Every structure is written in structure tokens, then in C-alpha cells.
Amino acid sequence: DTGVSQNPRHKITKRGQNVTFRCDPISEHNRLYWYRQTLGQGPEFLTYFQNEAQLEKSRLLSDRFSAERPKGSFSTLEIQRTEQGDSAMYLCASSAQQGLGTAYSPLHFGNGTRLTVT
Amino acid sequence: RKEVEQDPGPFNVPEGATVAFNCTYSNSASQSFFWYRQDCRKEPKLLMSVYSSGNEDGRFTAQLNRASQYISLLIRDSKLSDSATYLCVVTLPMIKAAGNKLTFGGGTRVLVKP
Numbered sequence: 001d002t003g004v005s006q007n008p009r010h011k012i013t014k015r016g017q018n019v020t021f022r023c024d025p026i027s028e029h030n031r032l033y034w035y036r037q038t039l040g041q042g043p044e045f046l047t048y049f050q051n052e053a054q055l056e057k058s059r060l061l062s063d064r065f066s067a068e069r070p071k072g073s074f075s076t077l078e079i080q081r082t083e084q085g086d087s088a089m090y091l092c093a094s095s096a097q098q099g100l101g102t103a104y105s106p107l108h109f110g111n112g113t114r115l116t117v118t
Numbered sequence: 119r120k121e122v123e124q125d126p127g128p129f130n131v132p133e134g135a136t137v138a139f140n141c142t143y144s145n146s147a148s149q150s151f152f153w154y155r156q157d158c159r160k161e162p163k164l165l166m167s168v169y170s171s172g173n174e175d176g177r178f179t180a181q182l183n184r185a186s187q188y189i190s191l192l193i194r195d196s197k198l199s200d201s202a203t204y205l206c207v208v209t210l211p212m213i214k215a216a217g218n219k220l221t222f223g224g225g226t227r228v229l230v231k232p
Contacts, residue, residue: 033219040126042205042222043162056219091161106152107220109161 002026004110006092012116013082020078021113025094032075033107034067035091036060043091049075082117089114119144122223124206131196131230138192139226141206148208151182151189156203156225165191165204196230203227 005024013019025032030051035043046065048056051072061067064082069075079086093107124141131137143151151168166173168180168189179192189208193200206223 035222040224042122042124042224045219045221048219106164109163111161 004092004094004108006090006110006113008113009111010114010116012118015084015117016081018078018080019082019115020076021090021092021115023075023077023092023094023110025074025092026108027073029094029096029108030072031095031105032069033093033095034075034077035093035109037089037091037112038087046077046090079115082115084117087115087117120224121145121210121221122206122208124223124226126224127227127229129226129228131193131200131228133196133198133230133232135196136192136194137196137228138190139204139228140188140190141223141226142186142188143206143208144187145208145210146184146187148187148210150209151180152207152220153178153180153189153191154205154207154222156205158202162205162222193228196228198230198232201228201230 007022032049034046036046037043045058046061047067049069052069064080067077089112091109091112093109095107096105122143129137153165154162155165156162166175168182170182172181177194181190203225205225207220210221
């Protein structure tokens with residue numbers, strides 16, 4: 001399977017604990033995105049990497065959230081001191097960088113990590 | 119005001135009927151437009167891009183109206199398998215980085231019934 005892979009699929013944690021999620025993008029994609037989706041809402045942008053550089057962060061990404069992509073391949077999203085409001089589906093997506101004259105390169109989403117904070 | 123707004127539905131559609139729904143966006147700087155489909159508890163998947171001249175892909179037709187800042191999706195001859203949430207997506211320039219980020223609407227739920 002050469003799609004975007006996310007682990008774990010589900011995570012249940014107690015409030016105050018730290019959690020870390022992993023995303024393995026499609027291997028030739030240099031752009032990686034994290035989104036968060038709650039029930040009945042569309043995905044909300046969290047952050048964006050181009051290769052190993054984190055170039056954009058949403059205001060939704062509080063100080064408790066940190067994302068890395070150390071070698072420009074897989075990425076991790078860590079949430080410290082989790083709160084019940086962090087319960088959501090965390091989606092990772094990747095895309096290839098557009099070249100001049102090429103069509104838009106769509107985002108390929110992983111299956112997501114569903115976080116439940118009790 | 120949300121950047122991308124959609125009627126959440128659900129739109130209950132008899133099998134074989136036509137259904138259409140719109141999405142409005144607030145930022146006139148939006149550059150590209152898409153419809154994504156999301157099945158229950160699954161990840162979003164690209165359904166189709168939306169071009170200025172309008173475009174068709176089989177039973178699906180997408181239109182863009184830049185003056186009124188909305189896009190539409192029409193589904194003809196609805197199938198049971200069309201039941202899903204349809205997410206309107208626009209790209210906005212990133213604030214600090216080169217490139218665009220996809221901004222999603224809340225989705226319109228469509229239920230096709232026999």
C-alpha cells in the first residue's frame with residue numbers, strides 16, 4: 001500500500017496525558033499537512049511542512065501542540081497535557097509540489113487518528 | 119463569518135433523482151476550488167476540481183461563480199453509492215509560506231434512498 005499511513009488508528013487517553021501520532025506520507029510527496037476534524041465539521045488546517053521545514057501553523061495550534069518532520073519523510077504530531085476539547089480525528093495529508101505549467105496536485109489523506117480524551 | 123460555508127443538509131434524494139447544492143466562500147483571493155467526498159468515518163477524497171468555465175465528470179457537474187463567490191455541485195441520476203458528505207474546498211494563500219492551503223467547508227450530507 002503506497003498511500004498515506006497514520007498510526008495509531010484510535011487513541012484513548014486520560015486528560016492531562018501526552019499523546020503522539022505518526023504520519024507516513026506517500027514517498028515522493030514533499031508536502032505534508034495536518035488537519036483536525038470534529039463531528040459534523042469539515043477538516044480544519046493545523047500545519048504544513050515542505051520537506052522538513054514547518055512553514056505554516058494555524059492559530060488553532062496552541063503551545064500544547066507540536067509537529068515535526070525531521071528528515072522530510074514521516075511526521076509526528078504531539079499533544080501535551082491533553083484536554084477533552086482535543087478529542088477529534090487528526091488527519092494527515094500529503095501532496096507533490098506543483099511544477100510550472102502542471103495541474104494542481106491534490107491532497108491524499110490518510111485514514112486519520114481518532115483521539116478520545118476522557 | 120466562516121471562510122467556506124455549506125448547507126449541512128441532509129439532502130434526502132430518491133434514487134435516480136437530481137440533487138444540487140451550493141457552497142459560498144468569503145475570501146475573493148481564493149484561487150482554486152474543489153469538491154471532496156467523505157464517507158462516514160473515512161478520509162476525504164478528491165471528487166473533482168471546479169473550473170471557471172464549469173466542468174462535468176460523468177453524472178457530476180460543478181460550477182463556479184466568482185462574482186457571487188459560490189460554487190455548486192449537481193449530481194444527476196443519483197445512485198445509492200452517492201450517499202456521502204460532500205466537502206467544498208477552496209485554496210487560500212498561506213500567510214507565511216509560499217503555496218496555498220486547502221480550506222474546507224463543513225460539508226453537505228447527501229442521503230440517496232431507494
